[in-house]
Amino acid sequence: MTDVTNTPVPSGPEKSRGSSLYALDKRTKRRNAAEARFKAYGIAAVCVGLAFLVILLVSIVRNGIPAFTQTFVELPIYLNEEKLDPDGNRDPAAMSKVSTFGYNPLIEDALVQLMADNGIETDMDGPTLRKMLSSSVPAQVRDYTLANPDQVGETVTFRVLASSRVDGYMKGRVQREDLERDKNLDAAHLDIVDQLVDAGAVERTFNWAFITGADASESRPEQAGIGVSMIGSFFMMIVVLVLALPIGVAASIYLEEFAAKNRFTDLIEVNISNLAAVPSIVFGILGLAVFIQFGGLPQSAPLVGGLVLTLMTLPTIIISTRASLKAVPPSIRDAALGVGASKTQAVFHHVLPLAMPGILTGTIIGLAQALGETAPLLLIGMVGYIATNYPEGIVDGFLAPNSAMPAQIYEWAKRADPAYYERAWGGIIVLLLFLMTMNIIAIILRRRFERRW
Amino acid sequence: MNQMPMTSENVTTMPTKNTKITARDVQVYYGDTHAIKDVDVDIEDRTVTAFIGPSGCGKSTFLRCLNRMNDTIDICRVEGAIKIDNEDIYDKKVDPVQLRAKVGMVFQKPNPFPKSIYDNIAYGPRIHGLAKSKADLDEIVEKSLRRGAIWDEVKDRLHAPGTGLSGGQQQRLCIARAVATEPEVLLMDEPCSALDPIATDQVEDLIDELRSQYSVVIVTHSMQQAARVSQKTAFFHLGNLVEYGETDQIFTNPKDPRTESYISGRIG
Numbered sequence: 001m002t003d004v005t006n007t008p009v010p011s012g013p014e015k016s017r018g019s020s021l022y023a024l025d026k027r028t029k030r031r032n033a034a035e036a037r038f039k040a041y042g043i044a045a046v047c048v049g050l051a052f053l054v055i056l057l058v059s060i061v062r063n064g065i066p067a068f069t070q071t072f073v074e075l076p077i078y079l080n081e082e083k084l085d086p087d088g089n090r091d092p093a094a095m096s097k098v099s100t101f102g103y104n105p106l107i108e109d110a111l112v113q114l115m116a117d118n119g120i121e122t123d124m125d126g127p128t129l130r131k132m133l134s135s136s137v138p139a140q141v142r143d144y145t146l147a148n149p150d151q152v153g154e155t156v157t158f159r160v161l162a163s164s165r166v167d168g169y170m171k172g173r174v175q176r177e178d179l180e181r182d183k184n185l186d187a188a189h190l191d192i193v194d195q196l197v198d199a200g201a202v203e204r205t206f207n208w209a210f211i212t213g214a215d216a217s218e219s220r221p222e223q224a225g226i227g228v229s230m231i232g233s234f235f236m237m238i239v240v241l242v243l244a245l246p247i248g249v250a251a252s253i254y255l256e257e258f259a260a261k262n263r264f265t266d267l268i269e270v271n272i273s274n275l276a277a278v279p280s281i282v283f284g285i286l287g288l289a290v291f292i293q294f295g296g297l298p299q300s301a302p303l304v305g306g307l308v309l310t311l312m313t314l315p316t317i318i319i320s321t322r323a324s325l326k327a328v329p330p331s332i333r334d335a336a337l338g339v340g341a342s343k344t345q346a347v348f349h350h351v352l353p354l355a356m357p358g359i360l361t362g363t364i365i366g367l368a369q370a371l372g373e374t375a376p377l378l379l380i381g382m383v384g385y386i387a388t389n390y391p392e393g394i395v396d397g398f399l400a401p402n403s404a405m406p407a408q409i410y411e412w413a414k415r416a417d418p419a420y421y422e423r424a425w426g427g428i429i430v431l432l433l434f435l436m437t438m439n440i441i442a443i444i445l446r447r448r449f450e451r452r453w
Numbered sequence: 454m455n456q457m458p459m460t461s462e463n464v465t466t467m468p469t470k471n472t473k474i475t476a477r478d479v480q481v482y483y484g485d486t487h488a489i490k491d492v493d494v495d496i497e498d499r500t501v502t503a504f505i506g507p508s509g510c511g512k513s514t515f516l517r518c519l520n521r522m523n524d525t526i527d528i529c530r531v532e533g534a535i536k537i538d539n540e541d542i543y544d545k546k547v548d549p550v551q552l553r554a555k556v557g558m559v560f561q562k563p564n565p566f567p568k569s570i571y572d573n574i575a576y577g578p579r580i581h582g583l584a585k586s587k588a589d590l591d592e593i594v595e596k597s598l599r600r601g602a603i604w605d606e607v608k609d610r611l612h613a614p615g616t617g618l619s620g621g622q623q624q625r626l627c628i629a630r631a632v633a634t635e636p637e638v639l640l641m642d643e644p645c646s647a648l649d650p651i652a653t654d655q656v657e658d659l660i661d662e663l664r665s666q667y668s669v670v671i672v673t674h675s676m677q678q679a680a681r682v683s684q685k686t687a688f689f690h691l692g693n694l695v696e697y698g699e700t701d702q703i704f705t706n707p708k709d710p711r712t713e714s715y716i717s718g719r720i721g
């Protein structure tokens with residue numbers, strides 16, 4: 001202190017004296033230019049990112065939206081008693097002897113009648129006309145008849161699915177020239193469709209069945225829905241949430257707040273970070289070996305999928321939880337310990353609530369990743385499984401074979417029919433809506449728990 | 454300040470004081486660093502004791518030995534004997550949690566919990582089970598806030614966040630929080646270094662009042678502050694307790710040349 005006062009104050013460079021503040025010197029100009037350049041780079045980068053995002057969203061919406069609508073035909077069908085219940089006593093066992101094929105003639109007759117009623121002139125016979133309808137129609141009519149035996153002998157108006165070609169024509173995906181070499185449909189059918197649309201018997205409406213329905217066979221894209229695989233994803237997410245959140249948070253709290261910092265914990269830390277970078281397919285084969293081959297759990301079960309995704313999500317949750325615990329100022333811990341709180345009390349009363357927004361965000365991001373993950377499901381048999389049935393209960397939900405949303409999307413994209421390609425895009429919209437919802441929940445929770453200090 | 458530093462005559466006229474804390478042959482190591490060397494000191498009850506010394510000399514380290522806050526640092530090792538009321542606080546039977554209720558601490562940076570003013574004060578009594586009813590707790594909160602000389606400023610907004618107060622108010626809130634657990638010793642580590650002069654003044658006044666009930670140990674880098682608030686001063690240098698005595702004597706007539714150089718501004 002005393003020494004400093006004795007040394008002379010070094011005087012600044014002489015030339016800077018007397019220079020005007022209005023005139024920018026060279027150095028300042030160069031610095032300003034560099035700053036402007038950097039800003040321009042930044043704006044350009046943001047714009048490029050936004051452009052990609054817009055392209056992505058536009059193409060997803062354009063390709064996917066049609067999947068949410070479907071073409072239906074209003075078809076009055078005469079439920080012919082002679083064919084459906086020759087004995088006339090409405091015995092369910094006897095009625096169910098009539099297979100779906102037995103219903104085809106009724107439908108064909110109904111179509112011929114529909115042409116006549118609407119004054120459409122055509123030389124097509126019933127079976128040819130039936131090509132306009134989905135091959136799921138006989139089953140639909142049969143199910144209805146078996147459920148309502150009293151309607152036999154009446155004419156019932158059904159709302160039935162049009163075939164995927166007709167649907168494609170209504171959506172502009174299929175043109176007349178496309179049908180030249182198509183054995184499923186002729187251009188002449190489309191003329192009929194045009195007339196039926198004018199008559200109000202054919203219309204394209206919103207299709208809940210796409211969201212709630214099950215997957216269908218390769219030849220019936222018009223019937224396929226993402227609902228059952230959504231249930232599969234739902235049960236997997238339950239497993240992930242119930243296992244990964246408590247295990248991950250407990251592990252992070254222990255490592256961050258209690259464990260001694262030594263070689264061993266360093267090793268654990270490095271390994272957790274490494275796990276986060278392990279390709280997800282590795283977790284898939286691990287799940288196959290451990291849970292299915294060794295543990296004897298059923299193949300394609302959401303429980304196994306959930307376990308595999310738990311392994312995959314744990315590192316994400318641990319890393320984000322530890323980061324948010326680290327971000328809590330040490331002064332809060334001191335304050336709690338200083339008034340005589342035990343370490344556990346300090347952590348649970350003060351540190352954890354402050355870290356909660358970060359933990360929740362990390363968890364939800366982990367869940368979102370898991371929700372979109374396909375590769376590990378490949379190895380445990382959830383990809384390619386045709387999910388046609390809803391699970392019968394909670395236990396079944398975990399254990400019965402099922403698919404998952406991304407697996408279902410992949411499956412659809414793989415199929416040859418362009419109608420399935422459209423459904424794959426539609427499935428992506430559903431998946432993205434789920435992810436967006438999760439992110440919004442994350443933001444809301446973060447807002448709610450956020451405290452300032 | 455309503456109370457100027459004590460003169461030696463003043464001290465002798467006061468009733469004889471009990472020794473609250475005795476430290477003998479205390480060594481503290483951070484890994485291989487020997488941070489506190491051979492410290493012997495007797496700290497009196499109902500007295501403000503100031504620890505002064507150049508930064509890095511071990512004042513905080515020694516202060517944190519007194520409520521075992523150093524336990525939270527993995528590499529820290531404490532040797533020697535520290536007794537409060539003749540009980541060895543490093544004894545195996547002693548739970549640091551109980552010790553810290555008896556030896557309150559106020560930190561350099563005001564660190565209220567991000568909770569309401571009321572909850573800040575009530576937290577300690579709650580975890581130690583000091584209040585049997587809500588009314589009890591209300592009373593403890595009011596009493597503590599009064600002792601912290603901040604009651605009048607916050608009584609209308611007890612449920613507003615403690616972090617919304619000004620720096621000086623926050624520090625007095627922290628002092629109130631520390632006294633809420635009925636401690637006998639109050640440790641303060643540079644409690645005014647983050648405060649402006651007016652807030653510093655208020656906190657110093659408060660420290661002077663607290664002397665009537667507690668043994669207060671305050672670390673400060675300001676010699677003026679030590680002179681203003683303390684009756685006893687300990688000068689630390691490079692981990693050694695160089696000189697310990699009446700504040701007056703340390704500042705007017707230091708025995709050790711190192712103390713003299715520090716006080717006259719040659720080291721530090």
Ligand SMILES: Nc1ncnc2c1ncn2[C@@H]1O[C@H](COP(=O)(O)OP(=O)(O)O)[C@@H](O)[C@H]1O
Pocket residue numbers: 483486488506507508509510511512513514515526
């Ligand atoms: N947590 C710690 N880990 C390692 N060394 C520390 C730690 N805290 C303090 N020290 C060292 O102990 C010595 C005394 O520090 P401290 O007690 O904080 O000094 P003061 O409070 O007097 O400025 C310093 O050399 C410092 O580097």
Ligand SMILES: [Mg+2]
Pocket residue numbers: 512513514642
């Ligand atoms: Mg210090």
